[in-house]
Amino acid sequence: SQQGEEDPQALSIQEGENATMNCSYKTSINNLQWYRQNSGRGLVHLILIRSNEREKHSGRLRVTLDTSKKSSSLLITASRAADTASYFCATDGLGNNRLAFGKGNQVVVIP
Amino acid sequence: DGGITQSPKYLFRKEGQNVTLSCEQNLNHDAMYWYRQDPGQGLRLIYYSQIVNDFQKGDIAEGYSVSREKKESFPLTVTSAQKNPTAFYLCASMPLESETQYFGPGTRLLVL
Numbered sequence: 001s002q003q004g005e006e007d008p009q010a011l012s013i014q015e016g017e018n019a020t021m022n023c024s025y026k027t028s029i030n031n032l033q034w035y036r037q038n039s040g041r042g043l044v045h046l047i048l049i050r051s052n053e054r055e056k057h058s059g060r061l062r063v064t065l066d067t068s069k070k071s072s073s074l075l076i077t078a079s080r081a082a083d084t085a086s087y088f089c090a091t092d093g094l095g096n097n098r099l100a101f102g103k104g105n106q107v108v109v110i111p
Numbered sequence: 112d113g114g115i116t117q118s119p120k121y122l123f124r125k126e127g128q129n130v131t132l133s134c135e136q137n138l139n140h141d142a143m144y145w146y147r148q149d150p151g152q153g154l155r156l157i158y159y160s161q162i163v164n165d166f167q168k169g170d171i172a173e174g175y176s177v178s179r180e181k182k183e184s185f186p187l188t189v190t191s192a193q194k195n196p197t198a199f200y201l202c203a204s205m206p207l208e209s210e211t212q213y214f215g216p217g218t219r220l221l222v223l
Contacts (some may be wrong), residue, residue, distance in 0.1 A: 030210075031210055032208070040217070040219075041216055042115075042203075043214040045211045045213070047213070048210060075115075095157075096161070096167065097142050097159075097161060098159065098169075099212060101146075101153040101154040101155075102153050103152055103153040104153055104156065
């Protein structure tokens with residue numbers, strides 16, 4: 001089953017601008033993770049935020065988590081052409097070491 | 112893509128044919144996963160295994176089979192019962208003490 005639902009699904013921005021994407025989920029979670037997928041490639045883990053955390057930073061990435069609203073956002077600051085990819089949120093709340101992935105946000109950064 | 116390899120990169124299946132997708136990891140991870148990805152969709156879990164000689168069905172296991180005879184290998188067979196197999200297949204692994212999955216580069220399966 002897929003819990004995560006990212007919004008918006010497609011985003012086109014100029015290099016140097018910030019990109020924000022959102023994810024909502026339906027059930028209780030232990031953590032929420034964001035992954036990046038370049039076209040035709042596997043996913044790469046970006047950042048994990050636990051259910052008792054509200055905000056986390058990693059380089060140009062900032063993730064927030066609002067468990068009362070069951071939502072998360074991923075902010076990429078000062079975007080680069082190399083950030084062009086699809087971004088997926090995944091929740092860990094199903095047990096058995098399973099993740100539920102959302103449908104993904106496609107981000108295009110125009111040089 | 113780390114220490115996870117998937118082969119082949121592209122695979123063609125004829126009607127009524129079973130095909131097997133390979134997934135190998137040298138990361139000494141306990142858990143391994145198979146996902147299917149369709150255009151505009153997220154990842155859907157087919158099968159997963161947390162230990163050798165044991166595996167569980169995911170959300171869309173019908174028409175697929177797996178084996179886990181070795182820790183480093185988790186092959187996926189797409190059987191003739193899978194009527195719509197065209198998709199991008201991703202394998203992942205994870206150490207059980209972690210919560211992060213590591214993905215292979217994927218295999219694209221096409222039907223002739």
